[in-house]
Amino acid sequence: MTRDISRRTFLKGGLAAAGALTASSLPLPSSVKGASDQELATLIDIRKCIGCEACVEACKEVNESKFPEPEQPFPRMYPSRVKVSDWSDRRDEVDRLTPYNWLFIQEATVTVNGREETYTIPRRCMHCQNPPCADLCPWGAARKLKNGITRIDADICLGGAKCAKVCPWHIPQRQTGVGLYLDIFPGFAGNGVMYKCDRCYNRIAEGKLPACIEVCPEHVQKIGPRDEIVKEAHAIAEEINGYIYGEKENGGTNTIYVSPVPFDLLNAGIEKGPGRPGLQPVADSMAHADNLAKAMVIAPMAGIAAAAGKFIATAKKATRLKEENQ
Template identity: 40%
Template sequence: MQRRNFFKFVAATSMLGAIGHASTNPHSSLALSPKKEGFASIINLDLCDGCQDFDMPKCVSACRDKNQDRFPKPIENIPDYFPRKIKEDYSNNQDDITRLTPYNWTFVENVSVDNQQIFIPRRCMHCDDPTCQKICPFGVIDKDKTNAVNIDEHFCFGGAKCRDVCPWGIPQRQAGVGIYLKIAPKLAGGGAMFKCDMCADLIQKGQHPACQRECPKNAIIFDKKGEILKVVNKMKESGKFVYGDTQNGGTSTFYVSSVSFEKINQAIAKKYGETEESFNQKTQKMGRPHMNIEVENFINNDSTLVKSVLSAPVLGVIAGAIAVSRSNKKTKNKG
């Protein structure tokens, strides 16, 4: 956003104690500098109303419209792959916006807390130290200069280790697509993983991500992470609750709210008929992330899982071949 508008934004938040009351222009440009710390976003739950006057939340429809060319197109008669006899196939339910799916990279959770409706746009948190990137045995998850964590679906095997170690279970798998069909359709993989990539391609062009551009309440704001952190700190000082600053070692997605995230997480678990503990454990498969405040980057504390996955010889051979293929593809694209 333009510098003048951003400082209006900061001034308003410090006075009013709520982010989106500032005068911002969602169509103004972003200035990307690879020498800086990249970008981050604030999602203001005090402003988000779930776009109740629309058929679909605008952040959801904007994300779907922008990324529809990347949505998976599975083959017919998807084969079983050893040793499983089930497939994660959402191709017949592409219009489901009640959860994260390979065709829905943003969804809006709605819960009631103390008789107050809370709407929570959910997508990838874009962690500072992403566990998904560390665990991927094929090296197809990147964290680029914008701070975006992106999965290269063209080389992903769909093993879903990224979802297993993501505290929020964000990446979602679609069977019947991906490189595994060409290499080992019945022995490895199972599809490809899909999730929000922060619209990194738009940011690199100096444009705002689709969700911010279409949000009618200015509840979603992207900017350089240093500037975002200034606003987040002001929000903390004003008594707002913040989520995403410490969870999983820190992220580039910051939620702010007048309602505590402990209460919000309890309400989410209750909505799905779960205790907090059981819901936090099941969210990986549900595609409806928790907001547990006690989220640690467990890979930093216990690398056993990482070592067991990355030490498999066959994975090393395939990963090496994929690395070469991806390098050649990037070189070709630059040329």
């Protein structure tokens, strides 16, 4: 942990210094702030979930105004390999993630100590601490908020689905025929808008709970500062001799699952595929960016050293030439 913090501090300090070389007169905007202290995480205790889907219904109800209302017919797409994604006539589908269903209940049947057991697991966006969907979105449509929520701005998203491709769980889902791309080059760029759980960011801003947490009759989920949630997850795991998922996955997420059975068993026992994410181990997708950012701090120093070395060598050579000419 200490090593991790010092590495990040080094990276931030070094990059800031490198930036200052070229932009010393540019003030940092006040909106640039560290987010760690304010991040909220959710704890999902799998033991408590009875699969009643009250959370799924509540999610659909409170987020209905955010759901896409696509214009038909859809623009003709070029080239023809670009396929439309239309869920508008399947709005009631609840057994997977769709643009109209941001949370679903995944069922896992596992055999533990020779006995078959079934678990139901609420699945939605993990809200990663360093989300590749937001880091790699070319327009800034997918973004992480200071409170740890990762959301996609439907007014800006062009529906290129890059976020879904780089997400280790392939969470965002596309709806064609809606969004900004219709006003730009609808046939040639973009293909709709990507949708996923925004952890009821607007309700949280009003001091309310996310709908899925509020309506759950079994209190499966809770939300709080991440360090407290992680501490509680560990306390439960220790108490039940259980397992945790989401704390370290993809470098850390703001959705922490606690289970009495190992997650590799649950992962093997669930149906996976489009809109049905797995529970597999996930390495930090953005680790390469951290490491190469370090190289970006060192590279200018190497460049300066090389130029200074060349200057000294040239000066020596010039002196020698001068002496030879005399």
